[in-house]
Amino acid sequence: MLTSRNSRRIGIYAATAVAGFALAATGCGGGSGTGSGSKTPTATATAADLSTAKVDKLGTVVTDSKGFVLYRFDRDTAKPPASNCTDACAALWPPAVATGSSVSLQGIDKSLVGTVTRADGSKQLTLGGWPLYRYAKDDEPREPYGQGVGGTWFAATPTGAKAEGAGPSSDEDSSSGGGY
Numbered sequence: 001m002l003t004s005r006n007s008r009r010i011g012i013y014a015a016t017a018v019a020g021f022a023l024a025a026t027g028c029g030g031g032s033g034t035g036s037g038s039k040t041p042t043a044t045a046t047a048a049d050l051s052t053a054k055v056d057k058l059g060t061v062v063t064d065s066k067g068f069v070l071y072r073f074d075r076d077t078a079k080p081p082a083s084n085c086t087d088a089c090a091a092l093w094p095p096a097v098a099t100g101s102s103v104s105l106q107g108i109d110k111s112l113v114g115t116v117t118r119a120d121g122s123k124q125l126t127l128g129g130w131p132l133y134r135y136a137k138d139d140e141p142r143e144p145y146g147q148g149v150g151g152t153w154f155a156a157t158p159t160g161a162k163a164e165g166a167g168p169s170s171d172e173d174s175s176s177g178g179g180y
Contacts, residue, residue: 050125052107055142058163061155062108062127067141070096070132072162074152078129081116085133093146093153095124096132108158128160144168 049065062070075084098115115123125132135146146153147167154162
């Protein structure tokens with residue numbers, strides 16, 4: 001039976017498949033994201049608030065103001081903080097950008113939160129130095145479909161470390177080219 005949730009997910013999968021093919025053609029994620037040819041899409045994840053939530057199979061992870069799981073990318077760096085997810089990669093993994101001058105925190109040590117400036121001038125939130133992202137296929141709060149994608153994307157814990165455990169099993173998630 002096709003439910004509205006499944007219909008939404010099918011639409012998201014179709015859109016992200018196109019982004020994945022574009023990524024394969026452009027080699028997204030291989031550079032520093034700071035070169036003159038790097039552009040970040042205007043679609044970003046607004047994250048004026050960071051909090052924690054318990055998620056099945058992962059434990060306590062960081063979420064944005066709407067309860068969506070935030071992720072870290074192994075191809076980024078924490079020291080110094082640098083985002084290497086641009087263009088088609090950032091369309092599938094929208095950066096969690098800071099809005100305004102302060103971020104509200106719940107269950108997260110303020111000293112671990114910072115920002116990194118992206119090529120487009122926006123300020124991406126960092127946790128423990130790691131830039132934070134949403135995953136376009138997570139269409140419900142506390143839904144961790146990005147966990148382990150491509151062996152490089154992991155839900156962030158309140159310290160910025162990788163969450164342990166596997167996300168929901170889905171053939172589309174492991175074969176969508178989301179690892180970049």
